[in-house]
Amino acid sequence: MTVIKNIAKDRVLQITALLVIISLFLGRQQLTDIHFSTLWSITAMMTLIQIFEYLHVLDFFTYKLTSTAANTRQLSWKFVILALFSGMFLTNDITVLTLVQLYLKIANKYKLPEAVPVTLIGMAANFGSAFTPFGNPHNIFIMDHYLVNGLEFFRWSIPLLAASIILLFIFSLFIKNKPVPTVPVRDIQINLRPTLISVGVALLIFAGVFRVIPSYVGALAAILLAVLFNPRIMLHVDYPIILTFTGFFMIAGIVSRIPFVVAVISHLMYSEVSVYLTSIISSQFMSNVPSTILIGKFSPFAEALFLGSNIGGLGSVIGSMANLLVFKQYANHGRQSRSYFLLRFGLLQFIGLILLTGLGYIILIHLL
Numbered sequence: 001m002t003v004i005k006n007i008a009k010d011r012v013l014q015i016t017a018l019l020v021i022i023s024l025f026l027g028r029q030q031l032t033d034i035h036f037s038t039l040w041s042i043t044a045m046m047t048l049i050q051i052f053e054y055l056h057v058l059d060f061f062t063y064k065l066t067s068t069a070a071n072t073r074q075l076s077w078k079f080v081i082l083a084l085f086s087g088m089f090l091t092n093d094i095t096v097l098t099l100v101q102l103y104l105k106i107a108n109k110y111k112l113p114e115a116v117p118v119t120l121i122g123m124a125a126n127f128g129s130a131f132t133p134f135g136n137p138h139n140i141f142i143m144d145h146y147l148v149n150g151l152e153f154f155r156w157s158i159p160l161l162a163a164s165i166i167l168l169f170i171f172s173l174f175i176k177n178k179p180v181p182t183v184p185v186r187d188i189q190i191n192l193r194p195t196l197i198s199v200g201v202a203l204l205i206f207a208g209v210f211r212v213i214p215s216y217v218g219a220l221a222a223i224l225l226a227v228l229f230n231p232r233i234m235l236h237v238d239y240p241i242i243l244t245f246t247g248f249f250m251i252a253g254i255v256s257r258i259p260f261v262v263a264v265i266s267h268l269m270y271s272e273v274s275v276y277l278t279s280i281i282s283s284q285f286m287s288n289v290p291s292t293i294l295i296g297k298f299s300p301f302a303e304a305l306f307l308g309s310n311i312g313g314l315g316s317v318i319g320s321m322a323n324l325l326v327f328k329q330y331a332n333h334g335r336q337s338r339s340y341f342l343l344r345f346g347l348l349q350f351i352g353l354i355l356l357t358g359l360g361y362i363i364l365i366h367l368l
Helices: 002-009 011-024 036-054 057-066 072-090 092-110 115-131 137-146 150-172 192-209 215-229 231-236 239-255 259-268 272-286 288-296 302-311 321-333 338-364
Strands: none
Touching: 002 239, 011 239, 036 092, 036 137, 036 192, 036 215, 036 231, 036 239, 072 092, 072 115, 072 150, 092 115, 092 321, 115 150, 115 321, 115 338, 137 288, 137 302, 150 302, 150 338, 192 215, 215 231, 239 288, 259 272, 272 288, 272 302, 272 338, 288 302, 302 338, 321 338
16 A cells, blocks of 8 residues: 555656646557666666665665764765765665755754755766666666667766766865764664675666666566565555656657657757757756657767756756755755755756756767
8 A cells, every 4th residue: 555655646657647648649659669678677776776775785884974074064075975876876866865864864963054965965866877877767768779888878977977076076165164073873784695685686787777688687686686585675666756757658659759749859859969958958847857768769869868868957956856856855854944945956056057068068079
């Protein structure tokens, strides 16, 4: 019942389901619209994330990092670094859900700055997830849809990661610096054997993303491992995001066959730069995941779509799902008003968007 309730109350899924129903009046659904290999990979990652949550792996590293922070900038930077690396492997959404709430608990206890550090944690999660093929769902889609190999992908993502780290460091200088009490390390025990087994399953999942093996192999292995550890792990898997992605595929498939839409989008897909800018702009209004799927139906320019979708995750609150989760976490746990947070969040996000949009353009025209 908990799973059904979580699915039923998910607002994004509700909106997606409504759009699917509307789209069915506009055209016929085709089974080929749904990228099942992408859905297998997402299911595998969502299951693996819950396994690591069950084993307290992320909690362990979080408290190890925060136990030695002497001031607010050090504490914030440790969270930013953890968010960056966590986003690479545990996705930006899960990283935000875990670290933002934890930081706010510490900030509330010691009256530390909230708005800028929380914004940077969210940005770091997005940047980290952009670096790996499995860090976010639209990267998985791009890898699968365009048959991108690993070397090519990292050729795109390394310059973006390097620029992102520099940007995060500069933005961290805006955090008010003050001493903080030492954050004690909780007594978190990690069982080595199940953790190593989970890492082995993670390697299977990554092999599926890189198309070394069928993607369903890693998904089935993750589900089996979760059931063996504790069947209740499967109750916490993010099924709404899997169903939402299925809905995105269905909507994008139908919309991509509407003559007017085909004419408009095709007109915008004439070059790498146009695809890049269209992806960034559309992400601000419809989020980068559905934007990537829709544009991917028309564009042959994989690198432009990769850069546009990941840079487009900056900017508005709905630029990426992680941004929305950051805002929801702050609204639930932050001390100050939502408007106070949104002003600082928006300022840093749009400055970052403008700077990285310029960098992406330089990369696309091969000046870097």
